Amino acid sequence: MTAQHRxxxxxxxxxxxxxxxxxxxxxxFTVSPDGARVAFLRSRAGTDRANVLWVLDLDEGREYPAADPQVLLGGSEEELSAEERARRERVREGSAGVVGYATDDTAELAAFALSGRLFVAELRSGTARELPVPGPVIDPRPSPDGRHVAYVAGGALRVVDAEGGADRALAEPEAATVTWGLAEFIAAEEMSRMRGFWWAPDSSALLAARADDAPVERWWIADPANPGSAPAEVAYPAAGTPNATVSLAVLRLDGSRTDVVWDRERYPYLARVHWSDGGRPLLLVQARDQRAQAYLTVDPATGATDVLLTEEDPKWLELFDGVPAWTPDGRLVRIADRDGARVLLVGDRALTGPELHVQAVLDITDEDVLVAASAGPAAGEDDSATGESHVYRVADGLLERLTDGGRNSAVRSGAVTVLVSASLGEPGSAVRVLRDGKQIATVVSHAETPVLTARPHLTRAGARRIPAAVLLPSGYRDGDGPLPVLMDPYGGPHGPRVVAAHNTHLTSQWFADQGFAVIVADGRGTPHTSPEWEKSIHEDFAGATLDDQVEALQALAGRYPLDLGRVGIRGWSYGGYLAALAVLRRPDVFHAAVAGAPVTDWRLYDTHYTERYLGLPQERPEVYARNSLVTDEGLSAPVAPARPLMIIHGLADDNVVAAHTLRLSSALLAAGHPHEVLPLSGVTHMTPQEQVAENLLLLQVDFLRRSLPPAAK
Incomplete structure (x- = not known):
């Protein structure tokens, strides 16, 4: 069969x-300050994993490759170190080629790692070259002036001249458990801090994190399909156990070092670091229980820190992208929860109120701040705005929305802004380049067009006005009769599923086209319109999140053709926990479940995430028992009637380890609860393998079809 007729x-x-x-x-995307160039990553086709580093010349209106991995590697396959594989797992990176890069202040020089080797690219000319340095290289970053490149290799933070000479180590690990310049597991997995070093604005020094995971418990992840292979040892900080010890030092290019001092016993978490011309280095450090945090300034000459301000919250304090930071004229920019709203503050002034729910800071100038935000608690409950997120310019007396509908984000430098917008009506995202507010270019996407079209109905359900998406089979008509229901939630913190973006709903639409009415409900705990909504799950995963799934289902039954006698539920990760929870706690409502990589015993999940919501297990054992699926209280054995449950787990998962599923299976067996377990050899939490990802969908449909009760006659 020819390609034309495939x-x-x-x-x-x-x-x-x-x-x-x-x-x-x-x-x-990276925008040059002079407004001449936009750098970005993109592969050449919708099935090509290898990203190329591209440059869009805004004056000439042309694109050209600045770094092509096929050329730079001479056609050979990429080789990834164990450290790089772990880093990509933390950021959920499944592509190849140039997966990340950093530039100097002028966006003229870019640095990146490829197959563990260090490359730099001249973005003006579109030429790339390798710098011969020790490897494997992780996270290379040019100095602001473009004269040097810092990188990590073998746990050491090193620096090399941009022309390739004078390579040397600025800090080397004192033990096998120590790394310099890398984010430790808990920072990368839960704090969204992917970096471990930061250049001084004048390029003379770096702030570098030193992480020692010697105190962290060791776990072993085996590959049962290959019994001749030794288990992989991982340092995993489970709830209630020790974290890695993290400190900071100022490392100067002349080889001198000054340790940074703060009350690390009170504030052990290094959550954010910012160093710019706006002021001294700025740190955000958190207490272990995350109910208190401090903004610190650092004296680079002495390492001493001063407390700029502290914050407290009776439940927990959230972390946000882009803050804390300085304005160029030295005012502190942060996001905080005030009077029931999540607001932007510059200096001592709140520049937004309850009309917005601020999510992230995108860019800062003396004149304004660019933010991403959704409608806040004072904006009403208009269904038409459900799932939308917009880009706003904010200043004293200014609140200007730059986007229309859908989900939006932006990158800005000087007069040029790159807007990335997704909508319900079109697949993928559109990328527009604006100069002084006027569109001057677009960036083409090579992503494939899906073979199906998602048709979600975004609405709100029940007394709590729970954000929900309802998807019916393509071609369904009034009078076709009620449909078996598939609840398809994530349902947990930091994971909105009810969003105004087409591609987010594709899998749900595919399940709908198999003959289901699919409901996606974002109950309490998911990020939507208010801090109160997000923090309603404090110490109560099992109650609040499950109750909201039930409420959404029952409320929507009066508006859509739902057969409440045939209700299934599926989910992955937190959604897997929620799916298993549903059939075990509410078998009167849910008749079958597929639980993928579920967290079943929160004592086995990591510190920063779990303790934020449930506290320390040593201090609150009853909270952990109540939210567990494997304790007597959590399982509520025996469950009657016993509903079919399929549990899927990747045996190479180092985030939600396979012990979660094995413990649940043992508890279910002891309770006499029939269930199926599908182990995935060599698969991590991401399930990136093509055959695995495809067949998982097909197997889930098969399980649900044979497990749900037959239609009533």
Missing amino acids: EPASFPRQYARTQRFSLGAPRA
């Missing part, structure tokens, strides 16, 4: 091959 791929195969339609889509 039959279109099924959705499961296309979804797997395109890595959820992310391949070929442009991302990771």
